Amino acid sequence: MKDKLWDHIARVRALSPLVHNVTNFVAMNNTANAVLAVGASPVMSHARSEVEAMVGICGAVVVNIGTLDEYWAGTMLRAAGEAGRLGRPWVFDPVGAGATPYRDGVSAELLALRPTVIRGNASEIMALTRTNTTVTKGVDSTAASTEATEAARRLSRDFGSVVCVSGGTDVIVAGELTVSVHNGSTLMTRVTGLGCSASAVIGAFVATGGDTLETVTAATALFAVCGEIAAEGVSGPGSLQAGLLDKLHNITATEFADRLRIA
Template sequence: MVMERNLWKHIQFLRSKSPLVHNITNYVVMNNTANALLAAGASPIMAHAKSEVRDMVALAHATVINIGTLDEYWCEAMLLATETAHTLDKPWVLDPVGAGATPFRDNILHELLNFKPTVIKGNASEIMALAQASQGPTKGVDSTAASDEAVEAAHSVCSAYNAIVCISGTTDIITDGAQKIQIANGTPLMTKVTGMGCTASALIGAFLGVVEDNTEAVTAAMTLLGIAGELAEKQSKGPGTLQLHLLDMLYNISEKEFYDHIKLLRP
């Protein structure tokens, strides 16, 4: 129970510190992402203007880069942000949405990866595409592979970029290349709400901003979201009300609820 206790402490610490999380994310999910960060106890800011992005990175506890809705201007802002984070040794998260889908998307990912993300969070197809191990195209932003199929690719990505990799799926897998943590929390209904993976990436950024152990920071984010989703589903009639109740659970989740529902799978 040592890990479980640490994770709950991290959730409480996040609430007490309210880290500022700078997001350059896709405009489909900005509102959802910001509300989830607020509910969990963090403070979100969405800023992609090139004139201020370096200042925002310096000000924030962590930066989250999500390439879901790319254009040329946003790409330039992302590169300025990640270069600044790398220079200042600030943690940053890369969500490689749709990796492998188009050359444009892959080219910007190649440039972003030069600035060594702290954490890369994607579905199995995206992680496999980053490792050039995919056996087929990605299905938009959805995965065509299960998370356990991407473990070898994740190890390759860890080694290449010295990053922690989180593979999201029915079972979430977190690895730094040496250890592997598996989380069996969540519910299939969460896949019916747009941007749930983007929310996970933003929460990872929040925990990275205040938790010293990066692997535990990622694990805390993924368990919190997964458990909140499970509890929210019990009160929901479908994806619309799930989204509503999920925010409430991120805000209200109790220690007992967390311990009663956490499902860490150890090797």
């Protein structure tokens, strides 16, 4: 698969797909910038008066529950439902799943709509399968991504989704298949909303069609490799946020191939 990943990156730049995001307030700006930096075009919108119309003009939908409330949750369910009806891929980012019963209830409703892709940290993925018996610590994971592989397999089997568990190693599961991306930087965990940005970038990639395991892996690898390169040149998380966007925009095929470590 390794040799095909750059083709997907080039394809996003060429097609510039439109991605509809119903996402959280914290990460909206850097999420939109990440989608632009990889060459795609973001739309952020949540009004019930236009949700189906907006889904209809977009190539993929991203639903992120980071700052959900009762109104937004209704929009999320309608956006996901409309994506399903139209056969458009959609990505579910279960931010903070496990932190409160309300989050878990909305997550269960969204899961029942069978997301094309689920991306979260290990705590969140484990919370979705109720296999995590520890208390989730807000929106940051208390478990390593590799601990969540079994939960990811179960989610993939139960809901037909490709599941991406972010962490020191990013683990991507599609049914019986598993891919591991060994890029990234621990400094990325000190910038808010990078997981949200990764989910939106995955949305841009699955919008272009092609095998979902491949496009999710390409998006995940691109994000991790760019974060790794950017982190080397900076003195802290503030500069990393800008440097990551720069690198997502200007990375070359050679830079990508030289860094990529997947298995």
